[in-house]
Amino acid sequence: MSTNHDVRKEHVVLATHSNLRYPESLTLDWGNKDPMKRGPVVASQTNPKARNAIGTHSGSYTVYRALSIASGKFSPAHRPDLHNTHSPVKIGPFPSWFDETKIVSLDPWGLDPQNHFKGHFEKGYDIRPSIAVTQAHLQIPEIHDAIRAGRLKPDGKIIKENMDIKITKVAIEPVWFLPGMAKRLNVEEGVLRRILFTESGGMYPELITRPDLKVWLPPIGSTTVYIFGNPEDLSNPNIELSCRVHDECNGSDVFGSDICTCRPYLMYGIEHAAETAQKGGVGIIAYYRKEGRALGEVTKFLVYNARKRQEGGDSAATYFKRTECVAGVEDARFQEFMPDVLHLFGITKIHNLHSMSNMKYNAIVGSGIEVVNRISIPAELIPADANVEMEAKKAAGYFTEGEVKKGEDLQKVKGREIT
Numbered sequence: 001m002s003t004n005h006d007v008r009k010e011h012v013v014l015a016t017h018s019n020l021r022y023p024e025s026l027t028l029d030w031g032n033k034d035p036m037k038r039g040p041v042v043a044s045q046t047n048p049k050a051r052n053a054i055g056t057h058s059g060s061y062t063v064y065r066a067l068s069i070a071s072g073k074f075s076p077a078h079r080p081d082l083h084n085t086h087s088p089v090k091i092g093p094f095p096s097w098f099d100e101t102k103i104v105s106l107d108p109w110g111l112d113p114q115n116h117f118k119g120h121f122e123k124g125y126d127i128r129p130s131i132a133v134t135q136a137h138l139q140i141p142e143i144h145d146a147i148r149a150g151r152l153k154p155d156g157k158i159i160k161e162n163m164d165i166k167i168t169k170v171a172i173e174p175v176w177f178l179p180g181m182a183k184r185l186n187v188e189e190g191v192l193r194r195i196l197f198t199e200s201g202g203m204y205p206e207l208i209t210r211p212d213l214k215v216w217l218p219p220i221g222s223t224t225v226y227i228f229g230n231p232e233d234l235s236n237p238n239i240e241l242s243c244r245v246h247d248e249c250n251g252s253d254v255f256g257s258d259i260c261t262c263r264p265y266l267m268y269g270i271e272h273a274a275e276t277a278q279k280g281g282v283g284i285i286a287y288y289r290k291e292g293r294a295l296g297e298v299t300k301f302l303v304y305n306a307r308k309r310q311e312g313g314d315s316a317a318t319y320f321k322r323t324e325c326v327a328g329v330e331d332a333r334f335q336e337f338m339p340d341v342l343h344l345f346g347i348t349k350i351h352n353l354h355s356m357s358n359m360k361y362n363a364i365v366g367s368g369i370e371v372v373n374r375i376s377i378p379a380e381l382i383p384a385d386a387n388v389e390m391e392a393k394k395a396a397g398y399f400t401e402g403e404v405k406k407g408e409d410l411q412k413v414k415g416r417e418i419t
């Protein structure tokens, strides 16, 4: 027979309700210029009464944390010791942080909250960082090739004598301000909350029961930013800025799979970012965990097979159609939220944008950032099997300085078959 104590531990609160708002829960005023009036996002689990957000930290890793706790290896009462964890460089605050429409999918004040919300920490609030900044050296074969070919030269600063590139990297967890998300998608907040609730299998009842809680930390992948040169220069429109906004493609980025241009385009962006920094400018690579156009890798591989087995073989003319047949949608990346990461760094002008995607370009320009030059991937960097994707995208209106194939010429662009 269980004791009272055990019963209490097993008692599960399915959802809190708006009429049971705890006095410990701090008010959040998204976009307020004064961090103390804006308030910290409290999504830790150590004191449920102090929470003012739905969901919890670490994105998709929430589930792994639960496994560690279930296995008895991790105490749910653990609170991080944030001593010495702060950013080595100063980032913000920028005017973009004070506009509740500019940044809606991350929490700029989640960077070093121990500095912004010192008083709350002293009162015992368990506020967790949702952004972290550190430094690293990159050792990349393509960059070594570029140095050997004479396109880049070590300068001892940006590129070390041993060919390492010195960078600053920033990890950003998703923190969604739901009214702002809804506004950008042009839907009612209530409708968005209901669909998020049902499509996650009812995972977050507070999306429905707590309309007073406006912030949700969704269980999705994070974003990583690599900065070449001085991070403080990113917000200065007079300093040349080269930028690649890249959506994760594990098969190409890490394993060198040749059906797409992801790794070559990423490496070209890194080379140019380093080169720009060496000239006194600054480079930024933003890497979003949106695998397979945010449809996931299983869907992506199914599409590859459907493309390669269709009558007439893998063809640029039917590239987007095959994705839609399998996935139900051509693309689920919602570039509308991508520029938030650029606004975190106060970026107002990009001199060289490494992207051919019209969706990315329109989202960036639509968010108020000026783009001077658009840089497409050089033809010699495109793997043979990736020409299907490249020609299909150009035919669909992606940016290019080269020719755009149509009709029969487009049909003739073929990829490898399944053997």
Ligand SMILES: [Zn+2]
Pocket: 249, 252, 260, 261, 262, 263
């Ligand atoms: Zn790819």
